[in-house]
Amino acid sequence: MKKKYQYIVPTLLAFVLAVGIFIGGKLHFDDSPEKLFSTNSKKDKLNRLIDYIDYEYVDDIDTDSIVDVTVNNILGKLDPHSVYIPRSEMEEVSENMKGDFVGIGISFYMYRDTITVIRTIKNGPSHKSGIKAGDRILIADKDTLFGRRIANNEIVSTLKGKIGTKVDLKVFRKSDNRTLDVTVTRDRVPIRSVDSYYMLTSDMGYIKINRFAESTFGEFKDALRKLKLRGAEKLVLDLRDNPGGYLGIAEKLADEFLEDDKLILFTKNKKGRVKKAFATKKGDFEDKPVYVLINERSASASEIIAGALQDNDIGTIVGRRSFGKGLVQREMDLGDGSAVRLTVSRYYTPTGRSIQRSYKKGHRDYYQTFMERYRNGEMVSVDSIKVADSLKFVTPGGKIVYGGGGIIPDVFVPIGTNEEEAVESMDGAEFFSRFVFEHLEQDRTRYSYLSKNEFLDDFRVDDILFDEFIQFVLNRKISLDFYEQEDKIKDFLKANIAEQLFSPNLSAQIKGEHDAMLDKVKELDQDIFNQAEVGAIKLKD
Template sequence: MKQFRSVALAFLVVLSIPLRAQQQQQADPTTVGKLESLLYHIDRMYVDEVNKQELVDAAIVRILEELDPHSIYIPKEDLEEVNEPLKGNFEGVGIQFNIIRDTIYVVDAISGGPSERLGIRAGDRILTIDTENAAGVGFKNSDVMKRLRGKKGTKVTVTMGRRGEPAPLEFVITRDKIPIFSVDAGYMATPTVGYIKVSRFSATTMKEFREKMDELKAMGMQDLILDLQGNGGGYLRTAIDMADEFLGEKKLVVYTEGRTSPREDTYATKEGRFEKGKLVVLVDEGSASASEIVSGAIQDWDRGVIVGRRSFGKGLVQRPVMLPDGSAVRLTVSRYYTPSGRCIQKSYDHGVEAYRMEKGTRLANGELTSADSIHPQDTVKFYTMNKRVVFGGGGIMPDVFVPIDTSQSSAYFGQLVRKGVLNTFALNYVDEHRDELLKRYSSVEHFRNAFVVGDVMVSALEAYAMKEGIEPDPEGMERSGGLINIRLKALVARDLWNTAAYWQVINAENPVDRSFQRALEILGDNTFQRLGMTR
């Protein structure tokens, strides 16, 4: 028997229509009767008092562990939080925050939200929430969210500390519906090349995506880089709709099939926004499920070039099943297949720990750093429209491999990231120099081209890190200097402008992963012709 524990919800393809209790067929009375009988006898005879609900929950989890890594149980109290990223919105005050050394820092006031409208900004520190002290009291993320979220129209009073202000600032925030954006960035990388980064496939993704596509086309976009790196998936329907924007009418996008689910083919249905023009799709080991549906369809139809590293390898489709008490199960009901017939689900025969740690296994085996170390899990050959050989099982293999460069990694850099020192230092730096920076740099592009992380700033970072308990490490600083500088520069850009500014800086100068730079090169060389793509 395979032994599994619950895995993270990050990698999923979900059918958006849940199965309600009243739609469920009667289960086998013999098996259900055994469970009911056991619970009855435990309740009547067991030596100690037990919580029957906890027993039932544990039994459900254990049953699902015997199936696959992606069939999961979600308790009623967790369901709303789990579903929020895919719904595309929540009700609250509209801030993103980090808790660092018992201090709650505002990382971003969400554009158009109630906090931004009141002037709350990155770098502010939350001191009290409705007169309750929030600083230095050991709050966790859940404690903060519980106090800041609430029904639209209700109010919460928050006091903030802000650098340069002699006294705390009080804000009375009226809660509202807050969007959870899934298009993290969209900008013109060159006068003719657009770039869009999608972080998940939610209910609102296509609205965001189409708006960004129209905006970039109006700015002169002829070719597109679609970044799905780190995108763990989402709704199957959203993935299909995105692929439809690139593929001609009546082309197969994906099909699904399961033991009790007959094969269902889904085709492109209309003229998409970008059926012509060169397309590059970026993927990596964090691109899963819905991301693989899009990239698999693009690859099989030879519509674009897939660039990066082998994707996660999640080819299972879950359906929400609502249970009578308001809890839910996401149950695997089918596999999905790319147009050429590939199922890209990687093996989970060795248990969930090996499944979870497979990224580390790839790194240890050299697959993330060398193309020579990549070996398909399934050697059955499939063929794209242009008769190129592709493989199933274990993810989407890129057409152009881009290794990660680990030469600049160090224990010192790892500590700066894990302890939040880079984030906090950048917030403090922007707090102190915001007006000066905005006056000096008129745009993100100007900042990206002109701002330099100099020796004075690096020395200040090292001093701050030492205050935060990180011992000086000249060798680590020497090795990771370039990586630290670009990360710091990108964080400053984010705190001055937005998340899109972060990606503009990172993409242009990333020393670890050159996928974006390689995509730009491909759009200008003969790769499309070499692969038989004549767009």
């Protein structure tokens, strides 16, 4: 029976897929929802097949999983960015794009066998209830949360709830060697898309955005307002590693830098219908110098902003060629809690460029071609970037730009050495964060005498801490020339201490002190200043 089952299920899947592809080809998304989901023989056929499997097939089959496989296979025949979101993932995806969730407002590690607070979110529910970094959460509403390995999603599920509801926590505070009973009222907790912002120089602000969610524009405006109060007359907008998000949010953000009626982008659907987006009078940073940082992982909405500014001869794009995603998706509910993000149009920059990379050879080739950038040398030399004359465009100011695979920056900055990239990868994989957490756990009072500014100006990572980190990494089977990268590693250690003790802004400021792209921005800005000074002298003469 088992052997027979192995042959029957693939046959059923193949048949369902064939039917699904046929139906998929008939969908017209300009139709009304009623017409789209109305009954017809093709859809009846698929429904009947699933019913037959449910009620008649000899073995018990999870038909939900068959449908999920079918949907994924259908979308796999389209483009790399049309994706299926299962019901099990929808809540997390929705929260991430909305920009908040209802919870108690902590970041934590499962340290040994206990949930340990890394930090509380400022003015969040836990912060208001007196929970501190280093506290161990032992029990939540009589659920024991220590003494066993618990998956992060289970912990999060326990601590989440409806807004206004209370959760009774039993907390052990190591610094006082005592157990506390704390009641926390759940509330909305922001998922920040503006990672950090600070003054890079006396007149230049810096803002880092990690994605374009519903809350992003409001976060950006708040950060920009604070920077302008501190004297920001220039801005660095860091979109490195930003995969994109909502198109409308990208349009609003681009509008901040563009004069009235300047074209931001236009989209075109399968029927050739063109929709244009123009800048309005609402921009708060028009006619001021702006530098946009991009790299090979900047995509979609990030590329919309970079392309809009570049094609309108506004600001300077700095970094490496962006990912190359010029497709627009719309999220569509499938009626059972799942959804599909389906590509419904292409977008074009103001000069008419499509920056979408080709996916004609399939998804695997699409991503392998992207990886070719590392092998063909374009990450270290702008001259290695392959461009086609047929995709050449000219901006109103006479600048030559290219379509067909990402935004090529105005000023190129090569990727770091393998060793330098390895250090940054360790930071992304939380090696530094975990080590610093354990370091602070030994004695959380050791830095209490330092103010934020004193820590920034005076604190230096000593050789003892550096050697302890080397041993920490070696114990995890990581090989690296640590002493060649000593300065960078010490910077990252200091930055991670700053983040856990003070704020992400201070951490970003410390990392930025030895950031090649930010160094290039400062150099460019100084060159512009020097040219202006020379020009002023000539006029005076």
